[in-house]
Amino acid sequence: MASFEVKGGKKLQGTIVPQGAKNEALQIISAVLLTPESVTIENIPDILDVNLLIELLQDMGVKADRVDRQTCIFKADNVDVDYLSSEDFRKKGGRLRGSVMIAGPMLARFKKAFIPKPGGDKIGRRRLDTHIIGFEKLGARFDYHDELNYFQLSTSRLKGTFMLLDEPSVTGTANIVMAAVMAEGTTTIYNAACEPYVQQLCRMLNRMGAKISGIGSNMLVIEGVDALGGTTHRMLPDMIEVGSFIGLAAMTQSEILIKGAGVEHLGVIPEKFRQLGIRMDIKGDDIFIPSQEKYEISTFLDGSVLTVYDHPWPGFTPDLISIVLVVATQAVGSVLIHQKMFESRLFFVDKLIDMGAQIILCDPHRATVIGLGRKNQLRGITMSSPDIRAGQALLIAALSAEGKSVIQNIEQIDRGYQYIDQRLNSLGAEITRIP
Ligand SMILES: CC(=O)N[C@H]1[C@@H](OP(=O)(O)OP(=O)(O)OC[C@H]2O[C@@H](n3ccc(=O)[nH]c3=O)[C@H](O)[C@@H]2O)O[C@H](CO)[C@@H](O)[C@@H]1O
Numbered sequence: 001m002a003s004f005e006v007k008g009g010k011k012l013q014g015t016i017v018p019q020g021a022k023n024e025a026l027q028i029i030s031a032v033l034l035t036p037e038s039v040t041i042e043n044i045p046d047i048l049d050v051n052l053l054i055e056l057l058q059d060m061g062v063k064a065d066r067v068d069r070q071t072c073i074f075k076a077d078n079v080d081v082d083y084l085s086s087e088d089f090r091k092k093g094g095r096l097r098g099s100v101m102i103a104g105p106m107l108a109r110f111k112k113a114f115i116p117k118p119g120g121d122k123i124g125r126r127r128l129d130t131h132i133i134g135f136e137k138l139g140a141r142f143d144y145h146d147e148l149n150y151f152q153l154s155t156s157r158l159k160g161t162f163m164l165l166d167e168p169s170v171t172g173t174a175n176i177v178m179a180a181v182m183a184e185g186t187t188t189i190y191n192a193a194c195e196p197y198v199q200q201l202c203r204m205l206n207r208m209g210a211k212i213s214g215i216g217s218n219m220l221v222i223e224g225v226d227a228l229g230g231t232t233h234r235m236l237p238d239m240i241e242v243g244s245f246i247g248l249a250a251m252t253q254s255e256i257l258i259k260g261a262g263v264e265h266l267g268v269i270p271e272k273f274r275q276l277g278i279r280m281d282i283k284g285d286d287i288f289i290p291s292q293e294k295y296e297i298s299t300f301l302d303g304s305v306l307t308v309y310d311h312p313w314p315g316f317t318p319d320l321i322s323i324v325l326v327v328a329t330q331a332v333g334s335v336l337i338h339q340k341m342f343e344s345r346l347f348f349v350d351k352l353i354d355m356g357a358q359i360i361l362c363d364p365h366r367a368t369v370i371g372l373g374r375k376n377q378l379r380g381i382t383m384s385s386p387d388i389r390a391g392q393a394l395l396i397a398a399l400s401a402e403g404k405s406v407i408q409n410i411e412q413i414d415r416g417y418q419y420i421d422q423r424l425n426s427l428g429a430e431i432t433r434i435p
């Protein structure tokens with residue numbers, strides 16, 4: 001388990017460029033399995049989860065030629081379908097959430113798929129029902145192997161149909177879309193997720209020859225085609241990194257320019273940080289956050305305490321709730337943070353409380369933060385990173401704190417943030433990686 005040693009209390013300054021979006025990358029890289037032709041992908045984040053997925057595809061026989069660290073040409077013209085039933089696939093696939101999205105393209109092109117119990121954050125129950133029921137509606141059969149904890153799926157042919165999803169699952173929608181693009185006839189997916197990740201996937205599939213309409217809405221209509229061809233795709237800037245950098249700047253009183261932030265794809269994210277009192281100037285595709293002595297949380301129009309909660313897109317993403325929570329600890333005013341989707345994502349607040357933050361954990365989903373308004377600084381402590389976003393939130397807390405902090409289990413942070421120590425150190429942070 002590696003750690004970060006962080007010397008806190010320093011103001012940062014400079015320009016930072018967000019990496020390509022992690023959650024988009026996991027969908028897009030899975031989609032290369034849909035064609036035997038070459039697919040060039042640009043702006044790939046160099047992070048643990050994405051590298052693991054690429055490795056998994058290579059184990060399946062997919063050629064992956066790295067042009068540079070961010071660009072890769074994939075060619076899935078000789079896929080070893082049997083590898084999916086191997087012990088090795090179950091082990092490696094089980095290390096990341098994104099591996100689940102290999103199933104949709106495999107069903108579409110090779111008529112069989114295996115889904116190992118996926119990895120990813122341990123942030124509460126994360127079921128796969130939406131994926132499996134969607135595949136079933138398209139005409140796949142499934143067996144659940146209890147002892148080895150994996151789903152086996154097969155079909156003689158997939159056939160388009162209407163389906164109303166139980167919930168707008170992000171990876172579930174992506175998986176079903178990828179299964180449906182080569183199904184016979186028309187598939188309509190209602191209550192579909194419409195996060196920018198899913199929109200980007202649909203646009204890429206259309207460039208490959210798919211016929212998907214309704215992109216960006218909660219109803220996707222997919223006319224099946226016989227085959228898909230190659231394309232080039234560029235990942236959007238990671239909106240979760242952008243939000244994290246806005247929060248980091250405010251919390252550490254830093255002046256930061258986020259260059260190429262993908263402003264038109266950020267939805268309500270800038271507004272949520274503005275509600276915490278954070279000022280920012282949007283200039284073209286860049287976001288400038290000035291150094292702010294104080295930021296004050298607004299109230300609702302009737303004067304009642306602000307609540308920030310997560311919601312499927314175009315609502316506020318659950319992946320930024322931990323960041324909003326940590327930033328609120330130094331604001332003037334109070335806010336109720338409500339993490340509706342996941343039941344184990346707020347437990348890291350005990351570490352913030354140990355650092356001196358004023359937080360009342362009401363229940364597993366809700367925490368009230370009473371901002372310190374910089375009257376007291378947080379104190380550096382030793383802590384462990386429980387999940388990717390809590391890890392980043394703790395790093396922000398440590399950077400703003402007085403004294404030294406040690407963050408253990410930084411593999412969680414490395415899952416989603418590319419060379420984060422080096423990039424923040426180039427803005428003036430003091431983060432040392434202890435292997
Ligand atoms: C690899 C990847 O892309 N991971 C993202 C993806 O995970 P993932 O696709 O796994 O998450 P889902 O969208 O399936 O659902 C997340 C959780 O929220 C619950 N749920 C979902 C929708 C809803 O309207 N109500 C509700 O309660 C589900 O039961 C589940 O427990 O989307 C999540 C929700 O944005 C993000 O946190 C993850 O970072």
Ligand SMILES: C=C(OP(=O)(O)O)C(=O)O
Nearest residue numbers: 097098120121319388389
């Ligand atoms: C929860 C997340 O990731 P994953 O779905 O890969 O666990 C996340 O990106 O915040």
